[in-house]
Amino acid sequence: MEILQVVGIGLIGAVLAVYVKERNKEIAVLVSMATGLIIFLFAVSKISAVLQVLQDLASLANVNMFYLTTILKIIGIAYVAEFGAQVCRDAGEGSIASKIEFSAKILVIVLALPIIVAILESILRLIP
């Protein structure tokens, strides 16, 4: 069960981060960031398996690939931005974290615009 490894690594990282924090703070931030990165790397490798199945289903149901890739991009942006914002908040930099989240929202809106336009056009076509 991989979840046991993940929890083990997380706890060890947390204890080491707290231990190093009172001696020097910079390396404590690096320890917590490294722990987060290792767990996130493990999660991303699992996600790629799920996305492969999604793509096969989409091609079966001949859904336009553009929409699926846009959705996956938005999910990717959300993951990375949330990870970065949390690391910044751990390091005590709340303002940087909120800037990261703010720019992530803007990027998601930019990505979602074509789909919104497509939906509105199809709705307008329905109205006689």
Place this chain on the structure above:
Amino acid sequence: MSIELIFQIAGIGILTSIFHTMLKQAGKEDIAFIATLAGVCICLLMVVQLIGELLIKVKSVFFLS
């Protein structure tokens, strides 16, 4: 799931703090600060490589070209 990196970074952190206090006792404040700086830079190098690896992987998985 390579956990060695966490232990390496924590070990470097503890060692730099020990060097810092030792050098401070010996009265060499500036060298102590430089030793801490070197320790932080080494850890930063390791973590930046890991960040690069992660971002490349996320870029390939989520088509974020």
